[in-house]
Amino acid sequence: MSDIIDAVLSSLSKGKVFKARELLLPDYVPETLPHREEQIKKLVEILAPLARAERPNNIFIYGLTGTGKTAVTKFVLKNLHKRFPNNFIYIYINTRQSDTPYRILADILENLNSKVPYTGLSTAELFRRFLKKLNEIKSIIVLVLDEIDVLAKKHGDDILYRLTRANNELGKSKISIIGITNDVKFTENLDPRVVSSLSEEELVFPPYNAEELEDILKQRASLAFNEGVISDEVVKLCAALAARDHGDARRALDLLRVAGEIAEREGRNVVTIDDVEKARVEIEKDRVFEVVSTLPFHSKLVLMAILLGLKGKNTLTTGEVYEIYSSLTKKLGIESVTQRRVSDILNELDMIGVITAKVVNRGRYGKTKEVSIAANKDVVLKAIIEKDERLASMWS
């Protein structure tokens, strides 16, 4: 009797689709990384001095998103650290999440067991603490700065310069920097000294092609899904969709996982081609909803103005958007931001892919932006009016 209960419970908790769903999540680092043997080999060669407790050269890693840069780096460091745990400490920082010099230094210090306040100190003070901490620590530090281009674009190369120079100030070199970027051109605007210091070694990750993606997906699917759930056809489609998207393995894995979730939700134990298509749509909708619902108030209002304005026509100019926006603020009885600000907001909305705002010259009729909606209107609207009756009442 009790094994029936166990069986039911385990089938409920596990479902029929997934054996280990977590293997498909983006931050999972797999045991094997197919088609990245070259890069692993090269990276290990460069980091080999760690085996002798010596500082390796700084490394610059290039490659588009989902080409395995992060996975390979984490994989190699993890395995090296297993072998030589006393020789070095490694710190991984994603500069998109920790996107200010302050956050980066704070993250480093936290990783070195030094508590720092969330904000309040000057960056200079943090840097002083960082240098002090470095002096106390015996081992080599490998600092991974993922998406380093985001940081450099936002805040210039000052911290990078300071970090690369930390070695000189210490007298004894202790810190190795691994910079990871998907923007090949980003070094153009950097201080040449930073570039040359960071790229003592370089490593390039080419995109995966459809076949390689298929390989990766097949391997991962066999571990993550129960037998017979995923067909070759489904794998092929996910691989093809992701290959079209510059060979992004993360996207491919996302598609596979969400397609599986859809099948599971609908109580089936086979994932179909249809599920993959639904997954594609759902992933995009989730992204849009998340990004729109966390927008500042006036950005939402501008977006609302665009939705209203687009009821009658295909595109709007900045001026038209501003007019509708202003009428909304008037109705709500609140202050409006300037047109200059709205111009920036439009660019921000374009950046996150919710609208497209293209600068056009219309000769006699001036220079403006042509604004149209890029995401699903219903999703955008839902995200705007969620938990905000003031905005909900504007939709009519």
Added chain:
DNA sequence: CATCCACAGGAAGGACGGGGGT
């Protein structure tokens, strides 16, 4: 061929709330 539209987008700076140091 100069003009002039309807803005673009850079520069500087400020209000404000959160969070320190001393």
Added chain:
DNA sequence: ACCCCCGTCCTTCCTGTGGATG
């Protein structure tokens, strides 16, 4: 208790601009 620094939004003032039009 008081001062300082931070990031986030936002303002003010500004110079720049491609091409239809007169």
